Amino acid sequence: MTSDSVRLEAWFISSLAKASRCRKHSAVLPTCTYFTSTRRPISEKGQGTTEHISSQKDPNSKAPQQSNYTFHPNTTKEELLALVDDYGGESFTDGLPLMEPPNLYRHPDGPHLTVTDKEEEDWPPPHCAWPCSPDAEATIELLDLALKDFTRDPEEVYNLYRDLPAPRAPYLESKTRHRLLRHLAVVERKDEHSMLRYFSVIDDMKGAAIPLTTSEWTSAISFAARYVHRSTEAEVEAALQMWREMEHIVGVKGNDATFNVLFDVACKAGKFTLAEMIYKEMEERGFRYNRFHYVSQIHYYGLKGNGDGVRAAYKALIDAGEIVDTVVLNAVISALIHAHEANAAANVYERMKQAHLVNRKSRIPPKDFKSRREINLSLLKLAKTARHDPTKLEEYRQKSIIAPDTQTYRILVNYFAVRAGELDKVAKYLDEMKWFEIPLHGALFLALLKGFALHGGIRYTEWTDDRLESVWKSFLRAIDDGVADLYISKWIALWALRAFLKCSGKSRTIDIWEEIRQRWKPSEVDMDFILKTLQPLIEGEDMAEKRFDWLLGSL
Numbered sequence: 001m002t003s004d005s006v007r008l009e010a011w012f013i014s015s016l017a018k019a020s021r022c023r024k025h026s027a028v029l030p031t032c033t034y035f036t037s038t039r040r041p042i043s044e045k046g047q048g049t050t051e052h053i054s055s056q057k058d059p060n061s062k063a064p065q066q067s068n069y070t071f072h073p074n075t076t077k078e079e080l081l082a083l084v085d086d087y088g089g090e091s092f093t094d095g096l097p098l099m100e101p102p103n104l105y106r107h108p109d110g111p112h113l114t115v116t117d118k119e120e121e122d123w124p125p126p127h128c129a130w131p132c133s134p135d136a137e138a139t140i141e142l143l144d145l146a147l148k149d150f151t152r153d154p155e156e157v158y159n160l161y162r163d164l165p166a167p168r169a170p171y172l173e174s175k176t177r178h179r180l181l182r183h184l185a186v187v188e189r190k191d192e193h194s195m196l197r198y199f200s201v202i203d204d205m206k207g208a209a210i211p212l213t214t215s216e217w218t219s220a221i222s223f224a225a226r227y228v229h230r231s232t233e234a235e236v237e238a239a240l241q242m243w244r245e246m247e248h249i250v251g252v253k254g255n256d257a258t259f260n261v262l263f264d265v266a267c268k269a270g271k272f273t274l275a276e277m278i279y280k281e282m283e284e285r286g287f288r289y290n291r292f293h294y295v296s297q298i299h300y301y302g303l304k305g306n307g308d309g310v311r312a313a314y315k316a317l318i319d320a321g322e323i324v325d326t327v328v329l330n331a332v333i334s335a336l337i338h339a340h341e342a343n344a345a346a347n348v349y350e351r352m353k354q355a356h357l358v359n360r361k362s363r364i365p366p367k368d369f370k371s372r373r374e375i376n377l378s379l380l381k382l383a384k385t386a387r388h389d390p391t392k393l394e395e396y397r398q399k400s401i402i403a404p405d406t407q408t409y410r411i412l413v414n415y416f417a418v419r420a421g422e423l424d425k426v427a428k429y430l431d432e433m434k435w436f437e438i439p440l441h442g443a444l445f446l447a448l449l450k451g452f453a454l455h456g457g458i459r460y461t462e463w464t465d466d467r468l469e470s471v472w473k474s475f476l477r478a479i480d481d482g483v484a485d486l487y488i489s490k491w492i493a494l495w496a497l498r499a500f501l502k503c504s505g506k507s508r509t510i511d512i513w514e515e516i517r518q519r520w521k522p523s524e525v526d527m528d529f530i531l532k533t534l535q536p537l538i539e540g541e542d543m544a545e546k547r548f549d550w551l552l553g554s555l
Contacts, residue, residue, distance in 0.1 A: 076394065080324045083351045083402075084314050084332055130170040139163045140171065147179045150370065154184050158197050169204040177205065178213065185219035188369040195227035217246040218258045225265035236269045256287040260296055267300045275300060290380055291322040295331045302335025307344065310335040321386055321393055323379045325400040326352070326365045326408065327372070334411050342415060346425075349404060349412060353432070356403035364436060365405040375401070406441050409433050413444050417451035423462040426451070442486055445475050449492065452499035465503040472496065472512070479519055488520040490529060497534055506542050 132140070143160045146152050161180060164171055172180070181201060187194045202220055205212065212220070225231060225239040239262055246252050259282035266275035279293075294317035301309030314332055318324065329352055336345035366372055379400065386393040409429050416425045426448070433440065448471050456463035478486055493516050500509040522530070 076397075077318055079355075080318050080397070081315060083324070083329060083355070084311055084348055129173045132165070132171045136164055136171060140176070143172075143180070144176055147176065147183055150183065150186075152183070154187060154194070154197070157183050158201075161201065167204055167208050169201065169210055170208045177210070178216070181212075181216050181219065185216075185223075186370065186373065190223055190226045192227050195223040198223050211250070212252070214252055214255050214258065217242075217250075217252055218254070218261055221246070221258065222261045225261060231265050231268040233269055233271070236265055236271055236274070239265050256282065256290065256293070259287065260292050263293075264296055264299070267296070267303055270303070272300070272304060289320065291317065291328070291376075291383065292380070294320065294322060295328060298328075298331045298335045302338035305339045307336055307339035307341045310339055321390070322383045323393075323397055323400050324402065325375070325379060326403060326405050327376060329402065330405070330407050330411060333408065337411065337415050342420065345415075346412070349408060352402055352404055352408070356436075363401050364403050364438070365401050367406065367439065404432075404436060404438070406438055409438065410441060410443050410447075414447045417447045418454065421451060421455035421463070423451065423455075423467070442489075442492070445471070446492055446495060449495035449499045453495055453502050456499060457502035463503070465508075468499055468503050472500075476515065476519070488516060490522065490526040493520060493522070494530055494533060497530070498537070501534075501537055506538060509538075 139160060143157070143164075146157050146160055157180065161168060169177060181198070184194070184198045184201060198220065202212065202216075221239050221242045224242050225235045228235060243254060243258065243262060246258075247254060259278055263275050263278045263282075266272075266278060294313060297313040297316070298310055301307075301313055310332060314328070317328065322328075329348060333345045333348050336342070336348065366375070379396075382392075382396045386396055412429050413426055416422045416429070430440070430444070452463050452468045452471070455461060456465070456468065475492075479488065496512060496516065497509055500512045
């Protein structure tokens with residue numbers, strides 16, 4: 001453990017000691033510096049593409065073959081365990097101690113604490129707002145109308161808010177402010193733009209001494225920690241600093257969701273000891289684990305490379321009466337891959353597929369991320385209801401969706417294309433996506449292009465230039481047909497050029513660059529990034545010509 005890690009964790013311990021003293025809400029909220037340490041300079045932050053390609057079910061395509069596993073429409077506890085447990089007889093997982101022991105939860109001696117955000121506790125009072133001009137009143141009416149539609153683009157809602165005169169927030173009633181922050185907090189993927197947008201409203205509220213609710217503080221911590229693709233110690237420190245301001249300066253106590261966010265960023269930054277301390281503090285405060293905490297534990301053991309821990313955390317989720325669905329099983333697949341158990345992860349997918357094929361009434365998970373979010377929240381409530389009425393648990397489990405979705409295939413294709421280089425398995429998954437009528441996501445194109453760039457350009461490889469041409473033509477056809485939400489990003493452009501340099505040589509790569517330029521209008525920053533990255537490759541030897549003089553191996 002580095003000295004920085006020790007210092008960070010020591011600071012966390014001292015903060016917990018102070019957290020036991022709950023202050024009243026401050027009259028004036030001080031301005032917060034959200035990032036307390038400077039992130040190491042990175043040339044570009046890696047971001048996966050979010051575009052997708054609609055694909056129709058091919059009438060000539062064969063249904064995925066059913067394996068020897070037997071499932072029944074009634075999803076019992078034993079059948080759910082069989083989705084993951086690979087071993088016959090008594091599993092080694094059953095004898096594991098929990099967190100290092102895998103079961104982090106223990107029943108605390110103290111009472112269960114509940115943090116409420118009741119409207120009557122708001123300050124200013126719910127219907128208190130500054131008087132404003134007729135133009136501002138019209139803007140507020142438009143904002144209220146937009147907030148009633150949860151499908152509205154957060155950027156549109158934010159622009160309406162920005163049309164208000166400064167300082168903006170005091171002109172809104174309490175209900176409107178809370179709905180605004182909730183709308184801006186729910187995004188498919190947090191990035192720098194959505195983070196700054198959310199913090200802009202938070203700053204307006206702080207400037208007007210308007211307190212934030214626990215959920216709003218938690219969303220702010222989540223943005224501070226998750227706005228980048230890869231979390232580092234800088235994001236951990238920013239999240240802990242904001243949590244410290246929330247509890248020690250303002251006096252708003254965190255809830256179970258707050259600690260889950262802190263645990264998640266600590267895990268992703270590799271601060272496993274700190275992550276364990278965070279969950280232990282959550283236990284000491286009497287919070288009960290729910291599906292989100294168990295899924296976080298599954299990720300935790302995957303990042304630690306502990307496959308048996310992944311299985312034990314999954315078993316603990318089922319034993320706790322939580323409902324298994326596609327989200328949970330996707331977490332297991334991803335964790336097993338991180339734990340270097342790719343075959344076990346593929347087996348989980350096969351069992352998901354089999355369970356869906358046997359239960360013909362089973363539905364496919366929704367494609368819209370807000371619908372998926374609502375399902376997650378519904379499953380959380382159903383599990384809570386089943387704890388009071390255990391007879392309903394089996395009924396609720398039968399209604400859950402256990403079927404592959406876009407995320408399932410993104411995880412598998414990214415591994416087998418980029419890391420394993422097994423094109424035959426990638427082709428199998430893409431073919432089965434068509435059968436399940438799941439649209440081809442843009443991130444899958446990115447994974448395929450990475451695969452050609454990393455594994456093509458050598459003799460006897462499956463990643464041939466002819467197959468690369470086929471993939472590229474399919475991508476361009478979708479772009480030219482105007483498929484919704486599909487576009488050329490800098491990462492698609494970069495890996496496409498790298499792939500053609502590796503597999504087809506400089507001449508064809510220059511042609512591909514012209515095709516990209518005709519369809520893409522990059523910013524100066526993106527153009528500079530592409531040219532600086534590719535310049536040394538273009539000026540070097542022609543790999544396509546050189547590979548004919550080589551026998552085997554990477555170029």
